[in-house]
Amino acid sequence: MLMNGILVLAALGALGACFGLGSFSSLAFLWQLPLLFAGLWLGLVLLAFLFLVLWCLPISLDQPVEADSKADRRVLYLYEELALTLLQVKIHTTGLEKLPQEGRFLLVCNHLSLLDPLILHIYTKKSQLAFISKRENDQLFIVNKLMHKTLCQPINRENDREALKTILKCVDILEQDKASIAVFPEGYTSRTGHLQPFRNGVFKIAQRAKVPIVVCTLRGTAPIFRNAAHLRRTHVYLDLLEVLPASQLKGPTKDIGDYVFAAMAQNLGDPMPDTDHS
Template sequence: MNLKQISIAVYATYLTNKYGFKLKKAKTFQEKRELRVDYSETLLSKLNINIKVLNEEKLPKEGKYLLIANHRSIIDPLIIEIALKNSPIHGFWVSKKELYNSFFFGSFTKNADSILLDREASNMSSFFSDTKKVVQKGHSIFIFPEGTRNKTDKQISSFKEGAKLIALKNRIDILPVFIKTNANEILKEAIEKRTKNLEIEIEIGDLIDYKDKTSLEALYKKQFNIK
């Protein structure tokens, strides 16, 4: 790593933990939501990355949903937070246990409204109980149905079945969003070259009925014309 890369890494670590502390002190869901957006805008601004939202008018004006998105970079949650900042939708992120234990993300993840997903658990009853509590309080759930970051050359990798099950169990429709730009490539350029005025496009899709029996991956691909 060169000096610029080290500088960005140190700043990102500082900022993430700073906001993790602020989130811990926050007393309302609205306050946490505002902090999440502020954090996202601050870090992406430092990286000279702008977010362009396509079909923003499709964002629901009310209700609770299962938001699904493709996943290629560590900044994907920030992109989504900014895309939703003018929407009333507040969601709890489904977060892996590894993030809870991370030095970089741990404090932020634990305090930013999230649902712990322990893939090593003997059963998932606790996880689904947590999702139910969140939805009953009027909140949405955000998840990357690929399960982990897509490091292939394809636009998306295979979806796990668990995402659709969350929607079915909670009877909430699905809000698909698609990060069209390869955010991981943009992030690398931002860190390695410090390029100015980088842009990432994210597209809002049409709601999917939770009762639709078509595979979630097929529905997602059709909406965004993914081959």
């Protein structure tokens, strides 16, 4: 949506400038029109990002957020769509009709790229996803502030006690109907592109909050930046595999993790590991 507005304004501005310069009375418009359009497009993109910086300036990471900010979430969605458009990402989806239209849920997905949350956000807008994110993301310029305002929860992956506090906070967010929770159960971005062992403790969130688990996979996000640098389009595939009802989420979290891991691995074409991934 934001990119469409930028394109329209750049086109109108270029046409207006050409009329004002009298370029259409000669062949000069053949080079002036595209040059003006490109300049105006670049200027408007830069202005858009300047607006984002100014929007985020008043946001304090030290001030607790107890409710999802609709305004900040709308801004986040607009700029996520702009970023993916600039990076020439084409997204193909299957199974989104299974996404719960009412009530909260825990969404789990494999993790290949820093851009994975953007894609999941765009296709689950009504669900108000709040991501569990590594603490290091709190240092990301601008992004950290929008994450903070949309109830994203930092997790200490190296401290089980601190991680449990994050899990309990996510349970509270679900029970209070503030947002749905999204998490990458691998805990880290896969360096090999293959599914990595799960940290099954995240499934306690769904068990304690008594919400369903939405199982998704992503393919193709790893080379987005590399392809964009070479002006190549990237095709990304988002598959919603199934929704596990809350009533079926009983027993050890390892059993849930094993089931979800197998479903993802089958979809991704990954071999099942011989070792325990509890």
